[in-house]
Amino acid sequence: MKPTWDIFCAVVDNYGDIGVTWRLARQLVAEHDLAVRLWVDDLQAFVRLCPQADAGAAQQWQQGVEIRHWPATWPGAEPAQVVIGAFACQLPDGYVEAMLRQPTPPLWLNLDYLSAEDWVEGCHGLPSPQANGLRKFFFFPGFTDKTGGLLREASLLPRCQALRQAPGEREQFLGGLGVQPEEGARLISLFAYENPQLGNWLDALAAAAHPSHLLVPQGRILGDLGTWLGEAELPVGTLHRRGALTVQVLPFVSQDDYDRLLWSCDFNAVRGEDSFVRAQWAGAPMLWHIYIQEENAHWEKLEAFLALYRQGLSPAAGHALSALWRAWNMDQPMGQAWTALQPHWEELREHARQWQAAQAARPDLATRLVQFYRNSL
Structure with missing residues (x-):
């Protein structure tokens, strides 16, 4: 079975947030053979980047990625083995509760904004203790060897x-x-x-x-x-x-x-x-x-x-x-x-x-x- 990954994207900066997460999701599928779901709260913004997508679909597959609409009322879903909250977005309460019920809790990553500031190297990869006991870590993209790097497909x-x-x-x-x-x-x-x-x-x-x-x-x-x-x-x-x-x-x-x-x-x-x-x-x-x-x-x-x-x-x-x-x-x-x-x-x-x-x-x-x-x- 392929490892499962969930990426949550709350569209704030029009096309920046969805742009990063859509590129990341495609690369994880194409180059690392993972099963990836991309949860997006604004499918209209997604369609601008992926014109063949359906802005009205609750679930669809595009370029090997499962695209799910992230509505205001959480529909429920089995958590993945790795969960990425992009740019400090808040995961649905129902999803977090489902994470707690897993026999092996998922790895929870906060994929943060890109920055060249000095403090980023010290914070990259650090745990973010959660009162509920889940494992959550900071993950910072960056320009140095002590950060998470930059998005770049092999091709x-x-x-x-x-x-x-x-x-x-x-x-x-x-x-x-x-x-x-x-x-x-x-x-x-x-x-x-x-x-x-x-x-x-x-x-x-x-x-x-x-x-x-x-x-x-x-x-x-x-x-x-x-x-x-x-x-x-x-x-x-x-x-x-x-x-x-x-x-x-x-x-x-x-x-x-x-x-x-x-x-x-x-x-x-x-x-x-x-x-x-x-x-x-x-x-x-x-x-x-x-x-x-x-x-x-x-x-x-x-x-x-x-x-x-x-x-x-x-x-x-x-x-x-x-x-x-x-x-x-x-x-x-x-x-x-x-x-x-x-x-x-x-x-x-x-x-x-x-x-x-x-x-x-x-x-x-x-x-x-x-x-x-x-x-x-």
């Missing part, structure tokens, strides 16, 4: 390399999205939360000597883009040219196609956690829009990652990169920061490739989860 980097090296592969993918950039244009993807600095950045791109083609999948940043363009609505396929900048609105694509989009671009602006990690695997310069927290608590996480990521960069390039990320996340002039980044472009490209290789040398998140489970037996 991810070979597929990325194949798209970039196979003749016409990149052009064929982009053509399927209706994208035909002018020769020599820098291709930029933009997936972000609302940001008042967008217009300032776009002004700099439009005034630049080098042409840019900005690809914007449907999402929350479209309101700010429409303000800059003077358009109330921006349907899929919208194409505008202003100065050296071409702006194009893309559909919200599946996870696999979003990966291909990142691989096809020269620079990727991403947000949250899921697209942030996928941009790192793309091995290209990037810009992170971190999820906003009260009292600007997210700034500490931003600075912690910058401190780690910029290691190996020259002081000038590291300063320029940090200035750009801070401008985007702290409402500072983006145009000035973007212009100051340009002299360091080639160094940042090489650094992104080196970072990708260094992270790929470490075990991935799914593998480390499975190892943690086996060590607990």
Whole structure:
């Protein structure tokens, strides 16, 4: 019998939470031969990532994963051998009670948010004592050997390399999205939360000597883009040219196609956690829009990652990169920061490739989860 795993996902950040858990569930099934149920409270968000799914189904199978709707009233279910509560979501009371009744209590893991902060290494893998006696542990994704690693399917980097090296592969993918950039244009993807600095950045791109083609999948940043363009609505396929900048609105694509989009671009602006990690695997310069927290608590996480990521960069390039990320996340002039980044472009490209290789040398998140489970037996 295959080991059974339950993953619970409460959708908070639109597509970040479900994005991570859906990738994880698929990998556990495909690469580790596990029986995985993914419990999701918002199937509409899931369908955006997996278009063939049924938003009205209480139970369905997609790519080997059993997808279950997690309703407000718990329907009852036999607990799995491993139970993952993603991002500190609260498991149903009825499910926890059923866990207590098992002859062998399940291994209960709290899969936490990704962070480069120093304290994460000390907390990763620690037990979280439960008054009811169940075994629960903290599991932190991360960027160092003392954390849980990053999501990375075995085929991810070979597929990325194949798209970039196979003749016409990149052009064929982009053509399927209706994208035909002018020769020599820098291709930029933009997936972000609302940001008042967008217009300032776009002004700099439009005034630049080098042409840019900005690809914007449907999402929350479209309101700010429409303000800059003077358009109330921006349907899929919208194409505008202003100065050296071409702006194009893309559909919200599946996870696999979003990966291909990142691989096809020269620079990727991403947000949250899921697209942030996928941009790192793309091995290209990037810009992170971190999820906003009260009292600007997210700034500490931003600075912690910058401190780690910029290691190996020259002081000038590291300063320029940090200035750009801070401008985007702290409402500072983006145009000035973007212009100051340009002299360091080639160094940042090489650094992104080196970072990708260094992270790929470490075990991935799914593998480390499975190892943690086996060590607990």
